[in-house]
Amino acid sequence: MKQPNSVKDIAGNPGQPLANIQPPNQIPLPPPFDDVDLDPPISELSDAAKEKYAVLDQTIAVNIERPKTSEEEEAFVAAFLSGMEKLFTSENNWTFLQPFEMSIEHCAHCQTCSEACHIYEESGHNELYRPIYRSEILRRIYFKYVKKESPKVHGDIDLNWETVARLIELAYRCNLCRRCAQTCPIGVDNALLSREIRKIASQEMGIAPKELHSDGSVLQLGVGSSTGMTPLIVKDNIEFIDEDTADRTGITIETPWDVEGADILLLHNAGEIMAWPENPGAFATIFEAAGLSWTLSSDIAAYDAINYGVFYDDVQFARAAVAHASAAKKLGVKKIVLGECGHAHKALTVIADKVLTGDLNIPRESSMVTLRDIIRSGKLKLDPSRNDFPVTLHDPCNMVRLMGIVSPQREVISAVVPKERFREMAPHGVENFCCGGGSGFAIMSGHNFSEWRHHMTGRRKFRQILEAFQDEPMDNEHPKYVCAPCSNCKGQMRDIITYYDAWEKAGIYYGGLVELIVNAMVDAKPGYIDWEWH
Amino acid sequence: MMTTLVYVIAYLGIVFFLIAVAARFVFWSRMPMHVRWELYPVAHEGGGRAAYGGSYLEETDWWQKPRQVSLLGELKVMVPEILFLVALREHNRKLWTRSFPFHFGLYLVAVTTILLLVGGVAGALLPANIAAGSNRVIGLLVPWLGGAGLVLGIVGAIGLLARRRSRELRDYTAPADYFNLAFFVVAFGVALITFVGYDRDFSLVSAFVANLATFNMAPLGSGTGVLLLMLSVVLLSLLTAYIPTTHMSHFVGKYFAYHSIRWKDEPNLRGGKQEKAIHDLLNQPVSWAAPHIKGDGKKTWLDVATEDQTAEGEQP
Numbered sequence: 122m123k124q125p126n127s128v129k130d131i132a133g134n135p136g137q138p139l140a141n142i143q144p145p146n147q148i149p150l151p152p153p154f155d156d157v158d159l160d161p162p163i164s165e166l167s168d169a170a171k172e173k174y175a176v177l178d179q180t181i182a183v184n185i186e187r188p189k190t191s192e193e194e195e196a197f198v199a200a201f202l203s204g205m206e207k208l209f210t211s212e213n214n215w216t217f218l219q220p221f222e223m224s225i226e227h228c229a230h231c232q233t234c235s236e237a238c239h240i241y242e243e244s245g246h247n248e249l250y251r252p253i254y255r256s257e258i259l260r261r262i263y264f265k266y267v268k269k270e271s272p273k274v275h276g277d278i279d280l281n282w283e284t285v286a287r288l289i290e291l292a293y294r295c296n297l298c299r300r301c302a303q304t305c306p307i308g309v310d311n312a313l314l315s316r317e318i319r320k321i322a323s324q325e326m327g328i329a330p331k332e333l334h335s336d337g338s339v340l341q342l343g344v345g346s347s348t349g350m351t352p353l354i355v356k357d358n359i360e361f362i363d364e365d366t367a368d369r370t371g372i373t374i375e376t377p378w379d380v381e382g383a384d385i386l387l388l389h390n391a392g393e394i395m396a397w398p399e400n401p402g403a404f405a406t407i408f409e410a411a412g413l414s415w416t417l418s419s420d421i422a423a424y425d426a427i428n429y430g431v432f433y434d435d436v437q438f439a440r441a442a443v444a445h446a447s448a449a450k451k452l453g454v455k456k457i458v459l460g461e462c463g464h465a466h467k468a469l470t471v472i473a474d475k476v477l478t479g480d481l482n483i484p485r486e487s488s489m490v491t492l493r494d495i496i497r498s499g500k501l502k503l504d505p506s507r508n509d510f511p512v513t514l515h516d517p518c519n520m521v522r523l524m525g526i527v528s529p530q531r532e533v534i535s536a537v538v539p540k541e542r543f544r545e546m547a548p549h550g551v552e553n554f555c556c557g558g559g560s561g562f563a564i565m566s567g568h569n570f571s572e573w574r575h576h577m578t579g580r581r582k583f584r585q586i587l588e589a590f591q592d593e594p595m596d597n598e599h600p601k602y603v604c605a606p607c608s609n610c611k612g613q614m615r616d617i618i619t620y621y622d623a624w625e626k627a628g629i630y631y632g633g634l635v636e637l638i639v640n641a642m643v644d645a646k647p648g649y650i651d652w653e654w655h
Numbered sequence: 656m657m658t659t660l661v662y663v664i665a666y667l668g669i670v671f672f673l674i675a676v677a678a679r680f681v682f683w684s685r686m687p688m689h690v691r692w693e694l695y696p697v698a699h700e701g702g703g704r705a706a707y708g709g710s711y712l713e714e715t716d717w718w719q720k721p722r723q724v725s726l727l728g729e730l731k732v733m734v735p736e737i738l739f740l741v742a743l744r745e746h747n748r749k750l751w752t753r754s755f756p757f758h759f760g761l762y763l764v765a766v767t768t769i770l771l772l773v774g775g776v777a778g779a780l781l782p783a784n785i786a787a788g789s790n791r792v793i794g795l796l797v798p799w800l801g802g803a804g805l806v807l808g809i810v811g812a813i814g815l816l817a818r819r820r821s822r823e824l825r826d827y828t829a830p831a832d833y834f835n836l837a838f839f840v841v842a843f844g845v846a847l848i849t850f851v852g853y854d855r856d857f858s859l860v861s862a863f864v865a866n867l868a869t870f871n872m873a874p875l876g877s878g879t880g881v882l883l884l885m886l887s888v889v890l891l892s893l894l895t896a897y898i899p900t901t902h903m904s905h906f907v908g909k910y911f912a913y914h915s916i917r918w919k920d921e922p923n924l925r926g927g928k929q930e931k932a933i934h935d936l937l938n939q940p941v942s943w944a945a946p947h948i949k950g951d952g953k954k955t956w957l958d959v960a961t962e963d964q965t966a967e968g969e970q971p
Contacts, residue, residue, distance in 0.1 A: 127826050203944070211687045212939045213950075219686035220916045227905040227912070230827035231754075233747035257827055274831040302694055304746040307905050308912025313692070327945040339947065342964035421965050436941075436948050439960035456716075470712065474923045475690040476960070478933050482925040484718045494715050525695040525710025525920075551695045551708030 122146040124247045128257050131287050132279035136171060136187075139287070140178040140249040147245050147576065151587040153595050153626055161620070163572045170568055175286035178249060180573035182293035182565055183322070183330050185286045194282040197326070201285045204325030205259075205267055208317055216435050216475075221317050224309045225260055228253065234301035234311055239554045239581035240294065250577070252301040252311035255291040258284065259314055289328060292318035296559035296578055297432065298518040303552070316560075319433040329433050332565045337429040338437040342444065346391040346425035355424045358394050359401065359417070366402030370645035374405045379452065380416035385491070386454040387415055388445060388469070390462035390608035391425035393633075397611060400461060403635035403649070404488070410644065411495040416452060423448030426465035427608075431472060432561040442473035446481040456484040458491050461633045463517030463607035464559075467524055487520065489606065492634065493529035496536045502643040508538045508650075510600050512637070513546055513589040515582070515614070516553035517607035527551065530606055530634055537641040544592075546585045554581045556605065558613025571616060579617045586629060597628035600652050606634040624654045661885045662872040668892025675899035676907060683911040688932050694917045698732040701725045710920065718924060729918070738762070753818055757811025757839075763804025764843075767797050768864070771857075775865030790861075797857045798850070805847040812839040835901060842890035849887050853880025860884060 123141040125131070130139055144160035154160070163179055175185040188194045207213040208221060234252040235241050244250045257276065262284070264275035278284065295315040302310040322328040331337075341347045346355065359376045367373050377383070387408070393400040408415050417424055422444035430438025446469075449457050459466045470485040477483075495501060514534060520526050527550050534543055546553070556563075557579025565574070575583075590601045605611045614631040623629040630652055640649040696708035701723025704710060711717045735741045740758060744751040774793040777786045816836045819828045854860055859880055866873050875881045898904065923929040937957045941950035948959055 200944070207943065211936075213942060215687040215936045215939060216690045217692070219683070219689050219911070220692050222686070223683075223908055223912050223916065227902055227908045229902065229905065230824060230832070231743075231747060231750050232823050232827070233743060233750065235823070237746065253827065272829070274829060276827070276829040299694060302917075304742065306740060306743040306746070307909050308917060310692075310694075310916075324943040324945050324948060327947070334947075339964070343966045436943065436959050439956065440962075440964055443960050471691045471693070473690075475688060475929070475933055476937070478923070478930040478937075479925065482923065482930070484716070486715075486717075487712060490713060490715060521708070522695055523693070524712055525693075525697065525700065525704070525708055526712055527695075527707055527709045528704075529713055 122245055122247060125249055125254075128254060128261070128276070129278055131258050131291075132281055132284040135283050136176055138176050138178050140244075140247050142179070142244050142247055142576070144576070146247075147243060147580070148584075150580070150584055150621075151591060154587065154621055154623075161572070163576055164569045166568055175283070175290055177287045177290040178294070178573075180570050181290070181568045182570055183290055183328060184567065185289060185328060187286075188282060197282055198280060198285055200326045201321060202262075202266060204321035205263060207325065208321065209267075214320075214435075217313065217317065220310060220313055224256070224311070224314050225263060227307050228256065228260065228309045229307060230257070231306070233304050233306055234309075237300045237304040239298075239300070239557075240296070240577050243577055243580040249291070250294060252295070255288060255295070255318065256309075256311045256314045258288050258291075259318060262288075288318060289322045292316075292322070293330065293560075293562075293565075294577075296518075296555040296557065296562060298555035298559050299522060300518075300552075300554070303522065316433070320435060323434040324436060330561065330565055330567075332567075333429045333433055333561045334437070337427075337561075337564070338434070338441060341422050341425055341427060341429070342437075342440055345421040347427055347429070348391045348395050348425065350391055350394070350424070352419040352421070352424070355391065355394060356419060358398075362394065362398040362402045363405060365398065366406060369399075369402075369649060369651075370406055370639060370642070372406055372410070372645055374402075374409050376401070376405045377416045378419055380414075382453050383416040384414035384455045385416070385458045386418055386423075386449045386452060386456075387458050387460060387488075388426035388462075388465060389417070389424070389460040390427050390465055392427070392608045392612065393460065393462075396615075397608070397633070399636055399649070400608075400633045403633070403639040404460060406639050406642070406645065407492065407495060407501065407635055410642070411498065411500045413491075413495075415458075416454070418448040418452060420444070420448040420451065426459060426462050426469070428465055428468035429561060431464050431468040438468065438472065439476050442469055442476055443481065445469055446473070446477050446483055449483045450480050454483065456486050458486050458488050460488050461606040461608060461611075461635065463519035464609060466517075466526070467519035471524055487524070487526050487529070489520070489526050489529040489533070489634070492638065493532050496533055496638075501638070503537055503638070503641045504643050505537055505539045505641055507641045507647055508542065508602075508637055510542060510602055511590055511593050512538045512543050512602045512604055513586065514543070514549070515546070515556060515586075515603060515605040515607075515610055516549055516551075517605070517610050518553065518555050518559055520607065521553060522551045525551070530604075533634060533638065534604065537637050544589050546589045554585060556582045556607075556610040556613040557617065558609045563609040563612035563616070572620075574613075575617050575620045579613055582613075583617050583621065583623075587627070590627070590629065595627040597625055600628045600630055602637070602650070603629060603631040604634055604637060605631055630654070658874050658885070659872050661888050662867065665867055665888050665892045668895045671896040672899060675896070676904070679899060679904050679907040683908065683915070686915075687936060688929070689916075691919065692916055693920045697918045697920055699724045699726065699729045699918060700920075701728070718922065722921075733913070750815075750818060753811055753814030755811070756807040757815055760804045760806070760808030760811055760843075763800050764808060765804075767801035767804055770797055770800070771861055771864035772868045774861060775868030778865055779869045794856065794861070797861070798855065801857060801860075802847075802850055805843045805850065808843045809840055809847065812836045812843070816840070831901070835903060838894055838897070842887070842894045845883065845890055846887040849880065849883040853878075853883060860887075863888065
């Protein structure tokens, strides 16, 4: 296994990868995927890619083009330092100044965080993926080149184009799940430092993965959704979903649009509409059956709950949050309910809490809470025996560890799934592991990034899922359901199940929470969950 | 003359420590409000939710309900964390076996010093019979507490020094980190030699601290024991002054890491006290240079957050 010997290696060997990991370096998966020889290898980057872009390890996330002149190199490094200085000012970084500076100043380098990181663990403990490897580079650059302090106090590092470009790439080898921060005895947050590096790159240097920026937040704010759906198209798609859902359930629904004065503005991740139409269909079925006053908005960006800025850019974050709140204000709703999207939950409820004021400060609620209340109200007739298959629950980091929404989704499951059929993953709740798609990874797939993602970031969750079902026959005659109430997490589940062919080989299927509810609704035709792999 | 210098150094060490710690405290407390970045479990969360990491966001219409905040819940986490480094024990047992004795040794030395100061003040202010009684108790306690503190501190610091040479930590250790730990070993080591060899009942150090507490720079006498005591005082005073200038001031930062970040879950309610502060922050100028921001130092956060980004509104 190739790995760096030192933090200082980040500056050396231009164009050469610092790490290379293949399945034999990794801990074998549980059965039926325990044969390392059958574990697909991570394919090589093309020579053209290695020549053209910054090379950190065996994949590329950001596509940072190598400079052609020494002037370009110097300008690149200078821009990074300029951005770093701005991170330490209230004007430019009031949003995170205190947590950032705290994490820069107080790390004791004790490595307690390392074992909490699923990426470091699944990499076979490769030095490059230690949570503090990247933090330490950032810290040393700051103390040596910005504060001009002695390397004898904070450690030494060379600063060149390789250092900066690789550091930016390395910031995209972290899911921002903050599991490491949970274990830090002092309160240092390496995930935050990853995000701050991403901010320097995006906000100062204009560098970000295209899936997050040009094809992500820019597209969402420009045409309405990162999926490219315009208001006209999204209404058309929802109309189709209503019809299809009615065919499957026997319950006629008509999703309301732009209803002024409705109690609830429901925000879906538009990925659900495109990839998992059964999810918005189930929401509509449940909300209508419960008699809620609700609506969707067809305003630009307001029919797509995503806020990719939360992964890499405070300005893009604020813009999306304002767009969402403005739509709610325009309709005069009493509250915004976030659909099954973890990062949208955290973005609009928690982080935007310190951005939205006055009449934009409209209460936000998790759909987990809304759904639990509907169940408690007794308005739905439910038959848990319709969900007579093994079920486990994935805890989306943004919703659980970072918001403390732990219990409502479990209460819902206990009402719609037979008690003996549900099993928790280990660990679960606020100590869960990230699905592997966090911080934008679920939508990033350039070069061989998705293969790297399945082996490094998603492997721990896949291991947990397999462990949760080990008491069941591992074949697709015995379907098993991974409930993942988050769009990004579902994207990652879909990809890793496909990668390992886990539906065919082990009967592992995935879906959201609302699908389980509708599947248990007595008034709906049986079989809302169709177990058709797609 | 030399004795007077030792007293002065001791005063300066204490004063510098207090000023530097206060300055750190002011520095962290004056930071601008930041966006919420809490991490669950949040210890003060009420309603039984802290036990499983739940939050008030699990409540229906949480914005209309009073928050259930439990100071007791915080104390139940904070006190064991401060005294026994619970997080480290749970997540990094190997380091805890070194770090716990080190930190607990520091606490014992600090408690010993405070007891000696109390004894000195009591001796000066209280009636002789009461002061004699209290000083008898203190006299019984301090050799045990002080001795144990010094031993634990030295053992812990040596253990931490050895741990820093391990494969996992070596590359992340700067020369200053070795110096810091070695400083503890030397300062505590000289104090321990003084205690074991020349001041078993802490009478010399008690007399010195009593003088210090009553601003009486009386001579301490002569002999090896006194010389070693003076050397101990100088080293410990320098160490005391040095700690808050390094990342070892994390004992201040940790308070803010928990109370201002990890557990800072107070919501900004419409019309509430936070909105004015947020409005002021949003009116700060932005100078981020990326093309999608074009911060010129004049545009504010409010401006950039509300610029028209729709395809029609996009600037060429």
